[in-house]
Amino acid sequence: MTESFTTLTGTAVPLLRNNIDTDAILPSRFLTRINETGKEGFGGFLFGDWRYEKDEKTPKPDFVLNAPHYSDAKILLARDNFGCGSSREHAVWALKGFGIRCVIAPSFGEIFFNNCFKNMVLPLVLDQASIEAISAQIAEGQREVSVDLKAQTVTAPDGTTYTFEIDAARKDALLKGLDAIGVTLDGWDQIKAWQDTDRAKRPWNYLD
Amino acid sequence: MSPPRTLFQKIWDDHEIRDFGNGYSLLHVDRDIMHDLLGSLVFEPLDKRGMKMPNPELHFATMDHGIETEFGRTDETKIAGGKAGVQGLRRKCEEYGITLFDLGDDRQGIVHVFAPEQGIALPGSTLICGDSHTSTIGGLGVLAWGVGLTEIEHVLATQTIVAQKPKTMRITFEGNVAPGVTAKDMILYTIGQLGANAGNGHVVEYAGEAVRALSIEARLTMANMSIEMAARYGMIAADDTTFEYLKGRPFSPKGEQWDQAVAYWRTLPTDDGAVFDREEIIDATKIGPMITWGTSPQDVIGVDGYVPDPIKAGDADKKAYLERALAYTGLTPGAAIEDTPIDVAFIGSCTNARISDLRAAASILKGRKVANGIQAWCVPGSGLVKKEAEAEGLDKIFKDAGFEWREPGCSMCVSLGGDKFKQGGRAISSTNRNFENRQGVGVRTHLASPEMVAAAAVTGKITDIRKLAS
Numbered sequence A: 001m002t003e004s005f006t007t008l009t010g011t012a013v014p015l016l017r018n019n020i021d022t023d024a025i026l027p028s029r030f031l032t033r034i035n036e037t038g039k040e041g042f043g044g045f046l047f048g049d050w051r052y053e054k055d056e057k058t059p060k061p062d063f064v065l066n067a068p069h070y071s072d073a074k075i076l077l078a079r080d081n082f083g084c085g086s087s088r089e090h091a092v093w094a095l096k097g098f099g100i101r102c103v104i105a106p107s108f109g110e111i112f113f114n115n116c117f118k119n120m121v122l123p124l125v126l127d128q129a130s131i132e133a134i135s136a137q138i139a140e141g142q143r144e145v146s147v148d149l150k151a152q153t154v155t156a157p158d159g160t161t162y163t164f165e166i167d168a169a170r171k172d173a174l175l176k177g178l179d180a181i182g183v184t185l186d187g188w189d190q191i192k193a194w195q196d197t198d199r200a201k202r203p204w205n206y207l208d
Numbered sequence B: 001m002s003p004p005r006t007l008f009q010k011i012w013d014d015h016e017i018r019d020f021g022n023g024y025s026l027l028h029v030d031r032d033i034m035h036d037l038l039g040s041l042v043f044e045p046l047d048k049r050g051m052k053m054p055n056p057e058l059h060f061a062t063m064d065h066g067i068e069t070e071f072g073r074t075d076e077t078k079i080a081g082g083k084a085g086v087q088g089l090r091r092k093c094e095e096y097g098i099t100l101f102d103l104g105d106d107r108q109g110i111v112h113v114f115a116p117e118q119g120i121a122l123p124g125s126t127l128i129c130g131d132s133h134t135s136t137i138g139g140l141g142v143l144a145w146g147v148g149l150t151e152i153e154h155v156l157a158t159q160t161i162v163a164q165k166p167k168t169m170r171i172t173f174e175g176n177v178a179p180g181v182t183a184k185d186m187i188l189y190t191i192g193q194l195g196a197n198a199g200n201g202h203v204v205e206y207a208g209e210a211v212r213a214l215s216i217e218a219r220l221t222m223a224n225m226s227i228e229m230a231a232r233y234g235m236i237a238a239d240d241t242t243f244e245y246l247k248g249r250p251f252s253p254k255g256e257q258w259d260q261a262v263a264y265w266r267t268l269p270t271d272d273g274a275v276f277d278r279e280e281i282i283d284a285t286k287i288g289p290m291i292t293w294g295t296s297p298q299d300v301i302g303v304d305g306y307v308p309d310p311i312k313a314g315d316a317d318k319k320a321y322l323e324r325a326l327a328y329t330g331l332t333p334g335a336a337i338e339d340t341p342i343d344v345a346f347i348g349s350c351t352n353a354r355i356s357d358l359r360a361a362a363s364i365l366k367g368r369k370v371a372n373g374i375q376a377w378c379v380p381g382s383g384l385v386k387k388e389a390e391a392e393g394l395d396k397i398f399k400d401a402g403f404e405w406r407e408p409g410c411s412m413c414v415s416l417g418g419d420k421f422k423q424g425g426r427a428i429s430s431t432n433r434n435f436e437n438r439q440g441v442g443v444r445t446h447l448a449s450p451e452m453v454a455a456a457a458v459t460g461k462i463t464d465i466r467k468l469a470s
Helices: A028-037 A039-045 A090-098 A110-118 A128-139 A168-176 A180-186 A188-201 B007-013 B041-049 B082-096 B111-117 B132-140 B149-158 B183-194 B216-229 B240-246 B255-265 B316-329 B355-365 B383-391 B394-401 B450-459 B465-469
Strands: A007-014 A075-077 A102-105 A122-125 A144-148 A153-155 A161-163 B016-019 B024-028 B031-034 B059-062 B099-101 B126-129 B143-146 B160-164 B167-174 B202-207 B233-235 B278-283 B290-292 B300-302 B344-347 B375-378 B426-429 B444-447
Touching: A007 A128, A028 A039, A028 A090, A028 B082, A039 A090, A075 A128, A090 A110, A102 A128, A110 A122, A110 A168, A110 B149, A180 A188, A180 B149, A180 B160, A188 B016, A188 B024, B007 B143, B007 B202, B007 B233, B031 B111, B031 B149, B041 B082, B041 B149, B059 B111, B082 B099, B111 B126, B111 B132, B111 B216, B111 B383, B126 B132, B126 B149, B132 B143, B132 B216, B132 B233, B132 B240, B143 B233, B149 B160, B167 B183, B183 B216, B183 B278, B183 B290, B183 B300, B202 B216, B216 B233, B216 B240, B216 B355, B240 B255, B344 B355, B344 B450, B355 B383, B355 B394, B355 B450, B383 B394, B426 B450, B450 B465
Parallel strands: A007 A075, A075 A102, A102 A122, B031 B059, B031 B126, B059 B099, B126 B143, B167 B202, B167 B278, B202 B233, B344 B375, B344 B426, B426 B444
Antiparallel strands: A007 A144, A144 A153, A153 A161, B016 B024, B024 B160, B290 B300, B290 B444
């Protein structure tokens, strides 16, 4: 995997609700489409039940992502516990498929948070007051937000810069786009040696 | 003497292959359980590398998420791509030598039901699964957590996972629950008290007399919903109840290894004096039969309680939250929740579809009939649960009452589409999520214990189980 995440500038869309779950981000009935479309085919189903009428085609006019000026959104602003619920990585694939590469929220569902990093999507933790301030500018029509991962900054439409925290390991993985399996397999001898020692202690664990 | 440690810390220490020194460790994964939603895709990195799995014997698979639960089912699914998932997983299990409990096998069932049932999940082990309710298995004293597909790819290829060490939280239940109060009520009450985001970043250990008194199946129910308060892991220390449950199960240790395992397992409970990052106390005596009124598991009240009124909300945010939830569930602010008419009653899922759940529901249904116009389903958690229930005649009680008795699977808990309720109906459900549209577009879900679901099915409305049982 050569893909990485460094900087991002684009339209930001506020969806200011708490506890937006992965069922809302990608309704479960679309999950098995993966066998037809692959991981890339989910953008059209993003927020399926909020975005479309029951025919699954007609856009609901009052849903924020259906506004023409958000059709190219790259950044999503939300509230606490974004991505809670189901472990479906498809939720991240749906965001990414739509074009969203960064979600800014005060906290995230943990499995979703983890899944984002595996797909070079940045779940960016920012306090609610800053998110509200950025969203207020967006509501007035200034919608461009920039994220600089290396500098750990978010720049609001009016030029205000906010810094954010991210742990060094996750930051590094995004900047470099490492092949996690390859890295672990490079240390296979250590894993094998650990198993040999553990086998003596917990022989029942190995089922062989 | 080494410092006192928590149950979690002991398991973490005994599985840490490498400490990266930055809050992350490489952990050994003792067990991985897979389902049809993963299909063949999760094997792609192995295929591309042309490599074998290092330990295929530590992986197990079944079909549960996308399959139909009607009798006479085949690989065909009503949803697009479901069949490809089933057949893809089957093909890959054969190719890589993974034990599969396939359709038609009695051991087929919901991942979190078959893993304890088969003795695959053992105390003190690590277990991952591509499903957020993997926390269920923590009820056996396992460090078990849900992961995404990319993390499973890593486990298949390396038998390890890179994990960030969570903070620890202990929830202690003080006192005993009233008779008839279930583990489902205990966990719903807890989530209501602490909130849907309370466990974020934490591993939760449940403790106290009322927890120790729970059967293993009830402990699995409690741990199951840890994720509904944002805790990826929920654990209950293994004890004699656990060992008794596991002894003699197909994949449990045997003979000398059993004794050795039990001796090791007895060293794992949290030491006296071990420090948790967060401690919460729940007064177990205050818990009654619970029911949700909103669109998050934290939106829960006693069945004798009242729907919250947005006008009385302290702040604008809370008011907007209540208004949105009530707009979806269509309840009247301030009204008693009891006697709210329902359209659907569902008993199933990894939360409450084990034999004890079915027995409890059947005890309510015996000699009674489902109210007119109610769609009522029972979906056993596994083929073995179903078989056991049928041997006891429970299926007859369900069917005589007017329930549909179906084949095992996730069914209307995950609602991939094959199984469907009436659109927009009001459902009372023994499942774990009352999210908007979770059980079908527009379906309004009320979470409750299987007993409460059975009671509502009979009366056609939300009913205080204590009134029906007496």
